[in-house]
Amino acid sequence: MLFSLLPAMLLAAPQIDIAAIDKLVRARDASGLSTYCVGTSAAEFFFLSRSGAYGVGERGWKAELLRLPRTGKEYVVITTDLTSQDYGDQVFPIEDGKIGHRVPESLTQGHRIRHHEFDIAFDLSKLEARIVDKVTLESSPNSDDVCWMRMSPCYKVTAARREDGKDINFSQAGGVVALDLGKERPKQVILEYVGNAKMPMYAGSISKDEAQLTNDYWYPMIGRLPATYVAAIAVPSGWHAIAQGELVSKTEGGGGVRYVYRMDMPAVYFSLSAGPYRVVKAEIDGREFWVASSTMSQTAMEIQSQLYADIFKFYDRLRPYPWKSFGALVTPRYGGGALEAYSFATYGGGLPGVDAHEPAHTWFGGMLPNTYLRSFWNESFAVYCSGLFEREGAPGVREDRRLAFVSDATPSAAYSGGRVASSGVDAGPVASALGYGKGADVLQMLEAEIGTEGMLNSMREWLRSHKTGEPAEWEDFEVAVARATKRDLGWFFDQWLRRPGWARFKIEKVRLLDGEIRGETVFTGDDYRLTLDVLLRTESGEMLHMRADITQRKVETGRYEFSIPVEGKVVRISFDPHRRMLREYTDDPPSSLRSELRSLRRFTDPKTSDWLQGVGGRALDKLPENLDGCLIVASPESLSVMRDFCGQIGFRLTGDLLEYHGVTINLNEGGALALVDLPNGGQCAIGLGKTLLRPDTGKARVAVFDKYGRFLAGETEPDWDGPLVFDLN
Incomplete structure (x- = not known):
């Protein structure tokens, strides 16, 4: 009886003009939209005037009508092209012909996805992904009859059914899918959907030579809560499929290859890519490292595996890495930057290089999941842990590294725009600034407050005690710190994380x-x-x-x-x-190699033309009389001024060997750089040796490094000028 009356009921209810709403949304007219609202102000349409942390919204928004199956209740879904860890589609109920308050993405209505079982194939002639997902669903006794799932709007659900094969009524607008589960909640829901992701260097992208479902919601989510998965992926012969967790099997036949991956660590953000990649593997200290790419050289891929080894040895001190291997997928279609996937990371370029940031997310973002809806805390930990690795875990003289890799805690104006502990995706770019910037600086200050070992113990305690598969937040870390240090540091978290700004x-x-x-x-x-x-x-x-x-x-x-x-x-x-x-900060930092090198004119002795390639600025044909502003790359054996400068700095050379601060390197497999103060008040720099990668000198003014450019020893100048320096004579 209800269904027969439904059309008449809908006709009797006040109708909303979705075309007019769509026009205002496309024009980003929040004020105009507010005239269609009840109890809702223009402020709830903040996303129209402010792009997300990673650019969601820059491609424009549009409005679609979502009508729930069976009840006919209507919602406005304001949708756009999505990339992960940012704004999602925005949902507003329609109440008596007016737009009501925004429905937060964290609202689960009593449902949760615990596990996915994917069957994935690519139709390259249509540039489509065809996916069947057997979803294991957990519903509370008071859950709503309608289950809301979200995915990227380029994926369209074509069928939904229960585990017994009975169809489930559903509706979709943008990437929001409403499933009418009825009174008997199924334990499994099977979804079939098709996606034509065409957003290279932003989100998912399927072409005839690569299928990249990274930075892409190619899977349904509820409340961005973590879930496990098994993925069976069919790809053409000659292609490699890469997904998270462990590779269970690889089967060839019928002109293609079928890969099966099992991801037992509950995660919020899934990554999957496939293409004709070359894969180079290396076993180091009992762990396999791999690099997959169509653009990198064999040598570069081998170097990257070597660089990962020390990073994982350090992070294992927090909690053992859960898989047998870790790798990097390098593809230009990803674009700038990189994205963690816990058992691998996807990069648009920039490798080989020492990257401790993406691996840190295995622990902070993976073992401890983050939804990004409340804060970007895991980015704070990844940035902080990158510096911590450089100070405490990398090879070389630890006392020297500890000063060279202290991060300058310089505030950004954005830090006044929100609180670190409560600025999630809705805060837009402010959330990114607070997560990658202020939060990381606060962790570095916390390390100074409780000591490095206290910090390591606090992170270990958090990783040990947190419930598997549950999202983590700053408050959980605060509890772990209190347990590990037996100190009440609420005042510290209050002043740095729960209020905006910085110390003036x-x-x-x-x-x-x-x-x-x-x-x-x-x-x-x-x-x-x-x-x-x-x-x-x-x-x-x-x-x-x-x-x-x-x-x-x-x-x-x-x-x-x-x-x-x-x-x-x-x-x-x-x-x-x-x-x-x-x-x-009102004064300039002390001089460092990092800040000075690019502006220095470079003179290279022809006898050492292959030394420190790519370091320094404009080339000089001959060594000028005035050395101020110059970088001199030469051997002390061929240039007398280099002998004097090496002695002044403390470099001791015997043939190809250079010794400094107890570290000895061969100049054919390593090098050194130093800033030199000239007698008349100017400054120059000297450089020696060969490296495979550009040296990372941190904040040091003197640096000795290995063949990969990794800092081994050096000297970092403290602040002896400025408003916080005082003479006491």
């Missing part, structure tokens, strides 16, 4: 009195509780490092006194000498 302060009245350095901290913004690195220079030239609380005694709001006990005659003090604190 100045230090005044610094003096040496009665064996103490005394001073005052004056905040020009919100008050913070601050403990800083401090560097002291004594009368004898000795350097002393310590940590000091500069907010010890509150005088009044915004003003604090502090005292630092010292022994002996201290003549100079530098607060935060390595720029670890997230604060206002």
Whole structure:
């Protein structure tokens, strides 16, 4: 009876003009849309005026009508081309002919996908993916009769049925699919759908020579909650299919190849690609590393596997890597940057190189999943862990690396636009700035607060205790830190993660009195509780490092006194000498190779024309008399000025061997760079040796590196000028 009355009921209800809505959406007219709303302001259409963190919305939006099966309830779906980890389609209910409040993507209505069983084939003549997905569904007793699933709008569902073969009524608008499950909830739902992804360098892309379903929602999701999967992928002969987890089988026959992958780690974001890639494998320390590409050379692919080995050895200290292999897929169709897939990563280029960021996501984003709906916390950890690896895990002199790879905690104006702990995809580019920027700087400051071992133990505790398959957030890490350190650090997380901005302060009245350095901290913004690195220079030239609380005694709001006990005659003090604190910076950082090299004119001795290729700026035909602003690449054996400069820096050379800070390299398989202060106040640089990759010198002014350009030893200059440096004479 209900179904026969439904058309009349719909005719009697106020109708919305979806064509008019679509026109306003395409024009990005949020104000105009608000006239069609009830209780909804133009602010709820924020996505029309502000692109997402990774560009969603830049290609334009459109509106479609979604009518639920059986009940006929209507929704406006505002849809666009999607890339992953960003805005999704936006859904608004229609109530009495008006647009109601936006339905958050986190709303599950009591349903959850636990597992996918994919059967995937590509029709290259039509540039389509044809997918059958047997979805294992978990529904709570109070779940809604309608189950909402989301995918990229370029995928269209053609059939839906229960495990017993009975059809399920469904409707779709954009990438939003509404399934009428009825009163008896099925444990499995089988979906058939077709996709024509055509968005290279942005999202999914299917061409006649490659099928890349990366940065693409080629699978249905509910609330972006993690799920496991098994994927059977049929590809033409000569192609390789790459998906997450372990390769279970590879079967050839019938003019094609069938790959089966099993992904037992519940994940939010899935990656899958196939093409005629060359694959180079290497077993290092009992683990297989591989690189797949149609563009990289064999040598470059072999180098990349070597570079991964030390990275994974370091991350294994947090929790053992769960699979037998890790790899990199390098394809220009991906575009710029890279995307983690936990058992591999996809790159648009840029390899070979030391990349500890994407592998870090296996632990932070994989073992600990992130939906991106609340925050970009896992990007904070990936950026932070890249620096942590450089300081603590890479080869070389650890004391030297610890200073060379401290990240300058320079704030961005975007940090005032939101809170790290609660700025998810809806915050747009601000979420990206807070995730990749401020959050990573905060973790570096936390390491300084609780110590490196305390930080490692806190991450281990989080990985150990978090419930498998459940999304993680900053609050969960805070609990793990408290357990690992047995300290209440709520104040730290409150001031850095749960409020916007950064510390704005100045230090005044610094003096040496009665064996103490005394001073005052004056905040020009919100008050913070601050403990800083401090560097002291004594009368004898000795350097002393310590940590000091500069907010010890509150005088009044915004003003604090502090005292630092010292022994002996201290003549100079530098607060935060390595720029670890997230604060206002008004002075330039100390000179470093990274900041200076590109602007230096390069003179290369013809006898060493193959040294340090690609390093430095414009080439010089001959060595000028005035060396200021020059990079000299030569052997001390052929150029006397190089002998003098090497001695000044502390490089000791014997034939092809160079020794510095206890590290010895062969100049045929490594090199060195240094900034040299000239007698008349200028500066030049010297370079020696050969590398396969461009050297990474961090913030150092002197660097020795191996054949892959990895920093082994060096010297990093602290801040001895600026508003936080004081003479105590």
